[in-house]
Amino acid sequence: MAEKADVRQGTLALMVLKTLEALGPLHGYGIARRIEQVSGNRLALNYGTIYPALLKLEQEGSIASEWGISENNRKAKYYRLTRAGRGQLKKEERDWAQTAAIIARFLNPGESAS
Template sequence: MLRVGNPIGDMKEKTDVLQGTLALMVLKTLDVLGSLHGYGIARRIEQISGDLLTVNQGTLYPVLLKLEQEGSIASEWGASENNRKARFYRLTRDGRKQLRAETRGWEQTAAIIGRFFAVKAEDLE
Protein backbone atom coordinates (compact mmCIF):
# COMPACT_ATOMS: atom_id res chain seq x y z
CA MET A 1 0.00 0.00 0.00
CA LEU A 2 1.28 3.41 -0.90
CA ARG A 3 0.82 6.09 1.64
CA VAL A 4 1.20 9.77 1.06
CA GLY A 5 2.02 11.27 4.41
CA ASN A 6 2.75 14.53 6.09
CA PRO A 7 4.64 16.65 3.55
CA ILE A 8 6.93 18.21 6.15
CA GLY A 9 8.00 14.91 7.66
CA ASP A 10 11.52 13.51 7.53
CA MET A 11 10.92 11.62 4.28
CA LYS A 12 10.74 14.87 2.38
CA GLU A 13 12.47 13.66 -0.77
CA LYS A 14 10.19 10.74 -1.19
CA THR A 15 6.99 12.71 -0.58
CA ASP A 16 8.11 15.28 -3.13
CA VAL A 17 8.09 12.63 -5.82
CA LEU A 18 4.79 11.31 -4.61
CA GLN A 19 3.33 14.79 -4.47
CA GLY A 20 4.29 15.21 -8.08
CA THR A 21 2.32 12.09 -8.86
CA LEU A 22 -0.59 13.39 -6.84
CA ALA A 23 -0.49 16.66 -8.81
CA LEU A 24 -0.65 14.71 -12.06
CA MET A 25 -3.65 12.78 -10.76
CA VAL A 26 -5.37 16.05 -9.85
CA LEU A 27 -4.71 17.51 -13.29
CA LYS A 28 -6.00 14.38 -15.06
CA THR A 29 -9.10 14.27 -12.86
CA LEU A 30 -9.92 17.88 -13.67
CA ASP A 31 -9.21 17.22 -17.35
CA VAL A 32 -11.72 14.41 -17.42
CA LEU A 33 -14.39 15.81 -15.11
CA GLY A 34 -14.12 19.57 -15.64
CA SER A 35 -14.81 21.85 -12.69
CA LEU A 36 -14.73 20.04 -9.33
CA HIS A 37 -14.36 20.86 -5.63
CA GLY A 38 -11.65 19.45 -3.34
CA TYR A 39 -13.79 16.68 -1.91
CA GLY A 40 -14.85 15.60 -5.36
CA ILE A 41 -11.24 15.39 -6.52
CA ALA A 42 -10.29 13.32 -3.49
CA ARG A 43 -13.20 10.94 -4.01
CA ARG A 44 -12.40 10.54 -7.68
CA ILE A 45 -8.73 9.71 -7.00
CA GLU A 46 -9.84 7.18 -4.40
CA GLN A 47 -12.36 5.58 -6.73
CA ILE A 48 -9.94 5.18 -9.61
CA SER A 49 -6.96 3.96 -7.61
CA GLY A 50 -9.22 1.69 -5.57
CA ASP A 51 -7.65 0.49 -2.38
CA LEU A 52 -4.19 0.69 -3.84
CA LEU A 53 -3.78 4.34 -2.84
CA THR A 54 -5.06 5.72 0.41
CA VAL A 55 -4.52 9.42 0.55
CA ASN A 56 -4.93 11.42 3.68
CA GLN A 57 -7.46 13.65 2.03
CA GLY A 58 -6.05 16.76 3.71
CA THR A 59 -2.79 16.32 1.80
CA LEU A 60 -4.61 17.32 -1.33
CA TYR A 61 -5.05 20.97 -0.37
CA PRO A 62 -1.35 22.03 -0.33
CA VAL A 63 -1.06 20.38 -3.77
CA LEU A 64 -4.08 22.30 -5.05
CA LEU A 65 -2.57 25.51 -3.75
CA LYS A 66 0.76 24.82 -5.42
CA LEU A 67 -0.92 24.08 -8.75
CA GLU A 68 -3.00 27.21 -8.48
CA GLN A 69 0.09 29.35 -7.72
CA GLU A 70 1.80 27.84 -10.74
CA GLY A 71 -1.21 28.78 -12.84
CA SER A 72 -2.09 25.22 -13.89
CA ILE A 73 -5.49 25.37 -12.26
CA ALA A 74 -7.82 28.18 -11.26
CA SER A 75 -10.49 28.26 -8.60
CA GLU A 76 -13.67 30.14 -7.78
CA TRP A 77 -16.46 29.92 -5.27
CA GLY A 78 -19.60 28.01 -6.23
CA ALA A 79 -22.37 25.93 -4.70
CA SER A 80 -21.92 22.23 -3.95
CA GLU A 81 -24.55 19.51 -4.50
CA ASN A 82 -25.97 20.02 -0.99
CA ASN A 83 -26.11 23.74 -1.67
CA ARG A 84 -23.16 24.81 0.44
CA LYS A 85 -20.48 27.26 -0.52
CA ALA A 86 -17.58 25.30 -2.04
CA ARG A 87 -14.39 26.11 -3.88
CA PHE A 88 -14.39 24.74 -7.43
CA TYR A 89 -11.17 24.02 -9.29
CA ARG A 90 -10.76 23.81 -13.05
CA LEU A 91 -7.91 23.24 -15.47
CA THR A 92 -6.40 26.30 -17.21
CA ARG A 93 -4.82 26.37 -20.65
CA ASP A 94 -1.38 26.20 -19.04
CA GLY A 95 -2.54 23.27 -16.96
CA ARG A 96 -3.73 21.40 -20.03
CA LYS A 97 -0.37 21.94 -21.68
CA GLN A 98 1.39 20.78 -18.56
CA LEU A 99 -0.78 17.71 -18.36
CA ARG A 100 -0.02 16.79 -21.96
CA ALA A 101 3.70 17.17 -21.39
CA GLU A 102 3.68 15.20 -18.19
CA THR A 103 1.51 12.46 -19.65
CA ARG A 104 4.01 12.01 -22.44
CA GLY A 105 6.88 11.91 -19.95
CA TRP A 106 5.07 9.45 -17.76
CA GLU A 107 4.23 7.17 -20.68
CA GLN A 108 7.81 7.16 -21.82
CA THR A 109 9.02 6.30 -18.34
CA ALA A 110 6.43 3.54 -18.05
CA ALA A 111 7.42 2.15 -21.44
CA ILE A 112 11.09 2.08 -20.53
CA ILE A 113 10.44 0.43 -17.17
CA GLY A 114 8.06 -2.02 -18.88
CA ARG A 115 10.75 -3.04 -21.32
CA PHE A 116 13.17 -3.64 -18.46
CA PHE A 117 10.65 -5.87 -16.75
CA ALA A 118 9.98 -7.78 -19.96
CA VAL A 119 13.63 -8.69 -20.39
CA LYS A 120 14.54 -12.18 -19.18
CA ALA A 121 18.02 -13.30 -18.24
CA GLU A 122 18.50 -15.42 -21.37
CA ASP A 123 17.68 -12.49 -23.67
CA LEU A 124 20.85 -10.77 -22.53
CA GLU A 125 23.18 -13.69 -23.18
Protein backbone atom coordinates in the same frame (compact mmCIF):
# COMPACT_ATOMS: atom_id res chain seq x y z
CA MET B 1 -7.67 -6.58 0.42
CA ALA B 2 -4.43 -5.73 -1.36
CA GLU B 3 -1.76 -3.70 0.39
CA LYS B 4 -2.30 0.00 -0.17
CA ALA B 5 0.37 1.93 -2.05
CA ASP B 6 1.68 5.31 -0.97
CA VAL B 7 1.18 8.17 -3.37
CA ARG B 8 4.43 8.60 -5.23
CA GLN B 9 5.90 12.03 -5.30
CA GLY B 10 4.81 14.04 -8.32
CA THR B 11 2.07 11.62 -9.30
CA LEU B 12 -0.60 13.31 -7.21
CA ALA B 13 -0.45 16.46 -9.35
CA LEU B 14 -0.90 14.39 -12.48
CA MET B 15 -3.91 12.61 -10.95
CA VAL B 16 -5.45 15.96 -9.97
CA LEU B 17 -5.02 17.37 -13.45
CA LYS B 18 -6.42 14.26 -15.10
CA THR B 19 -9.40 14.30 -12.74
CA LEU B 20 -10.19 17.90 -13.54
CA GLU B 21 -9.90 17.14 -17.24
CA ALA B 22 -12.31 14.28 -16.94
CA LEU B 23 -14.88 15.82 -14.61
CA GLY B 24 -14.58 19.57 -15.18
CA PRO B 25 -14.59 22.06 -12.27
CA LEU B 26 -14.58 20.28 -8.92
CA HIS B 27 -13.88 20.98 -5.25
CA GLY B 28 -11.02 19.50 -3.26
CA TYR B 29 -13.13 16.83 -1.60
CA GLY B 30 -14.55 15.73 -4.93
CA ILE B 31 -11.09 15.48 -6.43
CA ALA B 32 -9.77 13.40 -3.52
CA ARG B 33 -12.75 11.15 -3.64
CA ARG B 34 -12.48 10.61 -7.36
CA ILE B 35 -8.76 9.81 -7.18
CA GLU B 36 -9.45 7.22 -4.53
CA GLN B 37 -12.23 5.68 -6.57
CA VAL B 38 -10.25 5.55 -9.80
CA SER B 39 -7.37 3.89 -8.02
CA GLY B 40 -9.81 1.21 -6.95
CA ASN B 41 -9.16 2.06 -3.31
CA ARG B 42 -5.63 0.82 -3.67
CA LEU B 43 -4.07 4.18 -2.82
CA ALA B 44 -3.45 5.22 0.79
CA LEU B 45 -4.51 8.82 0.30
CA ASN B 46 -5.00 11.27 3.13
CA TYR B 47 -7.54 13.69 1.71
CA GLY B 48 -5.70 16.57 3.36
CA THR B 49 -2.62 16.10 1.23
CA ILE B 50 -4.62 17.13 -1.81
CA TYR B 51 -4.67 20.77 -0.68
CA PRO B 52 -0.94 21.60 -0.76
CA ALA B 53 -0.87 19.90 -4.18
CA LEU B 54 -3.78 22.05 -5.36
CA LEU B 55 -2.09 25.20 -4.05
CA LYS B 56 1.09 24.32 -5.86
CA LEU B 57 -0.74 23.70 -9.15
CA GLU B 58 -2.60 26.97 -8.73
CA GLN B 59 0.66 28.82 -8.12
CA GLU B 60 2.04 27.29 -11.26
CA GLY B 61 -1.01 28.42 -13.20
CA SER B 62 -2.18 24.94 -14.22
CA ILE B 63 -5.46 25.29 -12.39
CA ALA B 64 -7.60 28.19 -11.21
CA SER B 65 -10.05 28.35 -8.34
CA GLU B 66 -13.18 30.20 -7.36
CA TRP B 67 -15.82 29.85 -4.73
CA GLY B 68 -19.05 28.19 -5.80
CA ILE B 69 -22.07 26.29 -4.45
CA SER B 70 -21.94 22.53 -4.21
CA GLU B 71 -24.65 20.12 -5.34
CA ASN B 72 -26.00 20.08 -1.80
CA ASN B 73 -25.94 23.87 -1.44
CA ARG B 74 -22.66 24.24 0.38
CA LYS B 75 -20.13 26.94 -0.30
CA ALA B 76 -17.02 25.25 -1.64
CA LYS B 77 -13.93 26.19 -3.59
CA TYR B 78 -14.01 24.88 -7.14
CA TYR B 79 -10.91 24.14 -9.16
CA ARG B 80 -10.76 24.07 -12.93
CA LEU B 81 -8.09 23.29 -15.50
CA THR B 82 -6.58 26.31 -17.25
CA ARG B 83 -5.29 26.33 -20.80
CA ALA B 84 -1.75 26.10 -19.46
CA GLY B 85 -2.89 23.24 -17.28
CA ARG B 86 -4.13 21.34 -20.29
CA GLY B 87 -0.76 21.71 -21.93
CA GLN B 88 0.95 20.71 -18.75
CA LEU B 89 -1.24 17.63 -18.47
CA LYS B 90 -0.41 16.56 -22.05
CA LYS B 91 3.23 16.91 -21.33
CA GLU B 92 3.11 15.08 -18.01
CA GLU B 93 1.11 12.27 -19.52
CA ARG B 94 3.70 11.83 -22.21
CA ASP B 95 6.56 11.99 -19.71
CA TRP B 96 4.88 9.56 -17.42
CA ALA B 97 4.18 7.06 -20.17
CA GLN B 98 7.78 7.27 -21.22
CA THR B 99 9.09 6.83 -17.67
CA ALA B 100 6.73 3.92 -17.10
CA ALA B 101 7.89 2.25 -20.31
CA ILE B 102 11.54 2.67 -19.36
CA ILE B 103 10.99 1.35 -15.87
CA ALA B 104 9.04 -1.55 -17.32
CA ARG B 105 12.00 -2.48 -19.50
CA PHE B 106 14.25 -2.53 -16.47
CA LEU B 107 11.84 -4.61 -14.52
CA ASN B 108 11.35 -7.09 -17.35
CA PRO B 109 14.71 -7.16 -19.10
CA GLY B 110 13.78 -10.23 -21.11
CA GLU B 111 11.22 -8.29 -23.08
CA SER B 112 13.62 -5.64 -24.30
CA ALA B 113 14.06 -7.05 -27.76
CA SER B 114 15.57 -4.08 -29.45
